Amino acid sequence: MTLGLPDHLVGTSVGRALAQAAHWFGLTCLIGSLVSLAVLGISHPSAQIGVSLLGILVMAILLFLLSRHRTALLSVVYLLVGAVVTYVVSVTLLGLPELFHSSDVFLVSMPKMALLMVGGVGTGALVGVLWGTAGFILAETVTVLAALDTGVPYHPDAFTVSTYLFLVGVMLVSGLGRRRHRPVQLAMHRALQEDQSRLLRHELDVRAVALSQDTTLNQLVALVHAHPGPLGPHLAAGIRETVDTLHGTSWLTDSDERLSGPDGWLDSAVYSAIERCRDRGLVVEVTGERAALGRLDAVADRELGLAVQQCLINVILHAGIVSAEVVIESTDHDLSVMVMDAGRGFTESETGADRLGLRQAVRRRIERLGGSVTIMTRPGAGTSVLLTVPAPPGDAVQRPGTGAASGPASDPSGDSASDAGIGWPL
């Protein structure tokens, strides 16, 4: 399936792939450095080479860990340890008697290039460039110091400089190139969704044709073959059965047990909001009492829809994850919609201007309806936003089980607890 990546996943996925590529590049350089130093240690035995070997090994282990767990702390540790190791290796190699007469030898470049490949954390092109630049500056700085210490002339090394420029170029192309094709990617997503809808329509059309053939056409043919005069009992019964079938409302749906989606759900603004976010590539799973949305009046429906949309947009923009879950619960007097994701999470009290949507578009909107908003989140533990609005009882709503909302949906007191940073079990 040539679906491609949705807009909000491009940065994350390509960033991770580039980081992985950078780590493999760095690991290869470090393995090369390790082998070279080991061989030189045999031909030119010294304690300093042993220390260098150990340093390269530590650096390789850190880079391996970084490829598995991209955290800021590990990235900083790698940069600092790597800078020290690069200095030690450079001093060791350049200090070997009568061997290297300039600092720009490939053996020195190998740990330097590995230092550039820190990859770092974050998903944006600019972030990757900044981490790489930090590595480059550290690498060149320690090489200059090593050259000064050993008295070997410093020459900018073409390998490290060109590798750095290449890394920056790749990251910028990957980060910026895709943006031009966003509308086309969106069109492809829509086309795939519409194709699935067309398949469903075609399946039902074929069933309708078959049924029409069995009923309508057969009765008309029977009439064509009948003789003028009184209607026979068999023909009358057949025609009556056909008329009853066609007058009924369930002739296409009798055997279809999957039909459970009432209008209250499909016509709701919450459904429309979810659809819009699905169009943007977010996978939204909906569970619970969807039909209960039919109990809301037009204003509440619209406002709740906009609030849910804002929550889902926050998932797209900030959670760094492809999916979200929407759970709908109701009591006799309230209706609750919980939007959950297992993404990065955040600390609500520390949110900046980019989270204004959560305060303005969600909290105030719902509070104007007489409802409440409970935000349960903490960094790294995902986010759950519980929106509760008053809903008059509705006869048409079918509530499985007791019909009572469970857990947090019926506990408005959770607001203060969540604001204090208590994590919601996701």
Add this chain to the structure above:
Amino acid sequence: MSRSSLTQQQLDPLGALAAWPLAPAIAVIVTVSAVVTTVTQADQAVQAGNAPLGSLAIVAVTLAAILLVFASRPRNAPFGGGAHSAIAALALVAYLLEQASRWNHNALIQDDFGPVAIGLLLLGLAPYRPWRQIAASAGVLAVIVAAVTWVQAPFHSIDVPPVVFVTVAVTQVLAPALAGAAYSRRLVGSLLAWQTDARRAIIERTEETRARVVRAVVEQQRTELAAGVLPLLTEVLDHGEITKADIVRAGALAADVRKALLRELDKTWLDAAVARERAALLARGITPLLVVADPDRRAAAFHTDQRAATAALLGALCAAKGFDPCSLVVQVTAGDEFRGTGSPRPALTRSPLTTTSEIPLSTSPLRTIPDRGPRRETAPGAGAPASAPRLDQVTIQVGIDLPARAVRALLRPYLGVLHVVFGRVRVSTSRASGRRPLVTLEFDAEHGPERRRLARPVR
């Protein structure tokens, strides 16, 4: 297709399109570095007496670079294994020629352009080739580079063990190449994970609307029958007798119903996609004339990606600035009809070649509704056995009043996708005086063995 044989270009053509500038950048880097290295170290080649080989090495690496740029162009997608092998082979030849040109006089291994060129060219394959093949190529070439370096080790100017030279040369090959393989592996993994989620979500989302679609189908059927069939049956029941007029009316209605059923069965996704664009244009206050010419229902055999790519393209064309709403013609024909003769394709006519106009309608209401699946076995000139793969050709003609450059910019990303899901994509523009420029897109759709749809006889 196994996971390790998939590529970013196959799963995300637009992503590969965005990554395309990497290929010419690498091409320029390897070519320039080859020229600069050869010129600055010409004295070593002269000492070795093999200077012409250095020039040949530049030619070989330039050819590899050109091939990388050419094969990675969206219009040449998908990037094949042949191009991959050719690039690797040319890079190796360039390396061997470079080494031969300075044989026994190569002062420093780190100044050679060959190993870096091999590594960078393999890195350039990352968006287009499977990671396993990139890694395998890198491994094979690294072994050859190691062997050549080992043999030359005694003649280098630095006194270190041969393994150090080998390590330097091999690292220059492996570091960029393995980075490319890692990129390909990781991105394909992310794409597959996302697509699994997306596929499930699309199905679930469609199922959510099932009730609404069912109601629409029921309503449509009822509306169609309410005009004639239901009143007739009700009248006959009410009167308790059948008249000659009733029998004549029943015959006429049966023929009409049958015709409507055939029309319904003959519709394909292509009709629905064009109908959608028609409705969108009508909603904008434009009365369009959009024509689908697929009398053999060949579009029914298209797979999901082909359907989605075509529908998205049609949407983009109809929404484009300067689109002539009376110009769109989509034709699906047998792919081999115009092959081998070298003669130009006949221009599409504006005749009303709709699917429904081609249906042979019987005056007898008792005829069996035929199988409306692809009728290739009965089509003139289509003698291929039913089990053989078939080739259909899609031709889209559309009038768009835009400069050629703007049309190319509009189509470029869509063509990037079409090239991956279809074969032989061609675009041409003609400008007749006094009329809007006519853009013609042609692409081939290959399908596996045909599967006949079940016929439903009318008793």
